[in-house]
Amino acid sequence: xxAIWALWLRQIKxxxxxxxxxxxxxxxxxxxxxxxxxxxxxxxxKAGGGNYIQFLTPGVVAMGxxxxxxxxxxxxxxxxxxxxxxxxxxxxVSRIYIMLGRTLGGATVAVIQGILVLTIATLVGFKWSSxxxxxxxxxFMFLIAVLFTxxxxxxxxxxxxxxxxxxxxxxxxxxxxxxxxxxxxxxxxPPFLGVLSAFNPLTYGVEGxxxxxxxxxxxxxxxDILVLFSFSSALLLIGSWLFEKIQx
Amino acid sequence: MDKIIEVQNLSKHFGExxxxxxxxxxxxxxxxxxxxxxxxxxxxxxxxxLTTLIEPSSGLIHIGGINLAENxxxxxxxxxxxxxxxxxxxxxxxxxxxxxxxxxxxxxxxxRQTNIETLLKFFGLWERRNDLVKHFSGGMKKxxxxxxxxxxxxxxxxxxxxxxxxxPQNRSRLWEYLKDLNKKMNMTIFLTTHSMEEVxxxxxxxxxxxxxxxxxxxxxxxxxxxxxxxxLEEAFLALTGRDIREDAPALTDQMRKGRLLxxxxxxx
Numbered sequence: 001x002x003a004i005w006a007l008w009l010r011q012i013k014x015x016x017x018x019x020x021x022x023x024x025x026x027x028x029x030x031x032x033x034x035x036x037x038x039x040x041x042x043x044x045x046k047a048g049g050g051n052y053i054q055f056l057t058p059g060v061v062a063m064g065x066x067x068x069x070x071x072x073x074x075x076x077x078x079x080x081x082x083x084x085x086x087x088x089x090x091x092x093v094s095r096i097y098i099m100l101g102r103t104l105g106g107a108t109v110a111v112i113q114g115i116l117v118l119t120i121a122t123l124v125g126f127k128w129s130s131x132x133x134x135x136x137x138x139x140f141m142f143l144i145a146v147l148f149t150x151x152x153x154x155x156x157x158x159x160x161x162x163x164x165x166x167x168x169x170x171x172x173x174x175x176x177x178x179x180x181x182x183x184x185x186x187x188x189x190p191p192f193l194g195v196l197s198a199f200n201p202l203t204y205g206v207e208g209x210x211x212x213x214x215x216x217x218x219x220x221x222x223x224d225i226l227v228l229f230s231f232s233s234a235l236l237l238i239g240s241w242l243f244e245k246i247q248x
Numbered sequence: 249m250d251k252i253i254e255v256q257n258l259s260k261h262f263g264e265x266x267x268x269x270x271x272x273x274x275x276x277x278x279x280x281x282x283x284x285x286x287x288x289x290x291x292x293x294x295x296x297x298l299t300t301l302i303e304p305s306s307g308l309i310h311i312g313g314i315n316l317a318e319n320x321x322x323x324x325x326x327x328x329x330x331x332x333x334x335x336x337x338x339x340x341x342x343x344x345x346x347x348x349x350x351x352x353x354x355x356x357x358x359x360r361q362t363n364i365e366t367l368l369k370f371f372g373l374w375e376r377r378n379d380l381v382k383h384f385s386g387g388m389k390k391x392x393x394x395x396x397x398x399x400x401x402x403x404x405x406x407x408x409x410x411x412x413x414x415x416p417q418n419r420s421r422l423w424e425y426l427k428d429l430n431k432k433m434n435m436t437i438f439l440t441t442h443s444m445e446e447v448x449x450x451x452x453x454x455x456x457x458x459x460x461x462x463x464x465x466x467x468x469x470x471x472x473x474x475x476x477x478x479x480l481e482e483a484f485l486a487l488t489g490r491d492i493r494e495d496a497p498a499l500t501d502q503m504r505k506g507r508l509l510x511x512x513x514x515x516x
Contacts, residue, residue: 006351014339090299092324150506247269247302 003093004101011072011105015112022113025071029064033057034124036183049185057121058209059182061137062144062202064117065110069145070108070173073152073239077159083097086248102155103236104203107145114141129215136212138222143228144205147235154239158245182206201231250277252436253298254405257309259460260293267293269460270307275453277403278434280427282441282451284511286488290442290460292332295408298438299329312403325353328397329406334389338382342373345381346399353400367395371425387418394422398429404436405429411446423450444481454480458488 015021039055044052060175088098118137122128155168179186179193180202189197197203208224210215249364253444268290275281285291296302300320309316310390312326321515336345343364344394368374371391381389397405407426411419427450429451430437441447447454456464456471464471464487468480477483 001353002354006348010340010348013344014337015337026482049484082338083331084337085335086301086331087335087337087349089301090324090329091349092321092354094321102329221388248296 003097007098007101008105011102011109015109025068025113026116029060030120032063032200033060033121040155053125054127054214057126058213059206061114061117062180062182062206062209065114065141065144065178066148066177066202067112068113069106069148070152072109072155073149074165076153076156077162080248089246099153099240103146103149106149107142110145111141111150119193126211133144133212137165137209139152140205140208140212143232147201150232150235151238154235154242158241176200176202180206201228204228251275252277252312254310256308258297258309261305264399266336266460271457271462271467273455273462275436277336278436279452280430280437280439280450282439282447282454284447284454284484285457286493288493289458290503291457294407295440299327299406300324326402327404327406328400328402330393330397330408330410332408332412336381336389336393339380341378341380343377344367345392349396350399355400363399365408367399371395387414390414404438406438408440411443444484448480455486456487463487
């Protein structure tokens with residue numbers, strides 16, 4: 001238990017100390033929010049979609065959480081290169097705890113990042129349907145965060161260095177982001193892409209966030225939580241298994 | 249004297265390649281033991297198997313009477329290790345690095361505080377305890393690693409080329425500390441190094457491995473006598489040959505071939 005706490009604390013300390021990372025990972029969601037939000041806003045409205053900032057905000061919040069979470073997981077590669085991973089692997093602690101501590105730490109960081117994006121979106125004009133929406137929204141951010149930190153950890157367990165990382169970004173993370181309904185409604189997609197987005201866990205995260213912040217069916221929200229929870233548990237298990245097998 | 253490490257028929261294969269081929273040796277409690285060999289001889293692979301970082305292909309390892317295959321966690325409590333390359337978190341302070349280690353090894357709060365303070369003072373790092381490790385010099389980092397490896401009071405300390413890259417001042421200081429600990433706490437030291445001078449000065453018993461097999465075993469004196477050499481360096485060359493090794497495939501390459509690691513399609 002103490003080990004989980006120690007590794008969680010380490011992630012938080014590193015995050016708070018690295019201002020460049022804090023600002024760097026805020027940049028991308030903000031760019032999407034401001035450039036696309038105001039740029040495509042009029043077109044979106046003309047097409048009958050309503051206020052684009054309202055539509056886009058849950059999407060970029062999910063994006064902020066997704067990117068930070070994947071990066072937190074991938075940090076293991078740095079630890080492998082700089083040697084700290086060895087220190088944790090020879091410690092007399094079950095590797096599951098190490099994996100859990102890191103994942104929870106990374107997920108906490110990702111949620112903080114999501115809250116920052118949401119705050120800025122509110123400042124540039126996003127309107128909440130109810131302040132109570134923050135509670136389910138936090139719950140969704142946390143589920144998305146755990147899910148993708150665990151995914152990142154699993155990937156980093158078998159990746160040797162940052163060379164393979166670009167491939168992961170281009171063929172995994174970006175498609176997950178684009179086909180999640182964060183930037184545009186999924187109803188316009190051709191059937192085969194529709195199927196893809198139905199199997200994309202982030203789709204449920206974005207929908208859940210949208211329902212939390214804009215209001216909507218509680219039943220749908222329940223289903224989203226269930227789907228995300230199943231995905232996260234599965235990825236945590238797979239991630240732990242891969243982490244358990246690390247040999248260096 | 250009791251044995252602290254017992255290795256029987258230990259081997260490790262990576263596909264076709266045999267990194268360690270059935271070696272057996274013991275390390276006695278309280279001795280300074282050296283494992284020597286040219287690059288690629290299997291030293292690192294052996295240390296990694298002894299410290300639970302990689303799985304042996306076959307053979308038995310007992311540390312402190314515990315079977316490594318049966319209880320890795322109990323084994324990990326028995327030793328401290330100083331790796332050849334740094335394993336500190338450079339974005340944390342010296343004290344934080346010590347603190348995380350102490351928590352991972354299950355030390356309680358008061359033990360944590362006393363051990364961290366004593367060791368940081370002992371290694372001359374107490375004044376700099378709140379500085380980030382990335383601002384430390386090479387010698388300071390090494391001292392911090394050793395302090396950290398000792399903080400859970402292990403009966404056994406692995407040192408993998410501990411003095412490589414250190415200047416003579418740091419090197420001799422370090423050995424003063426280590427010999428002191430070996431004497432006062434009866435701590436066993438398991439050393440690998442390329443510095444034969446160092447081995448001759450500190451080590452009580454030596455195993456030399458080459459091509460994954462043991463080629464000599466004994467005290468520095470007996471090994472010198474056995475090869476009719478004046479220095480250990482000459483004995484080492486007589487035993488392992490004077491040829492420079494083709495850069496023997498490093499462990500990572502072997503693991504990559506064995507598909508334990510994926511390098512993203514990069515050619516090396």
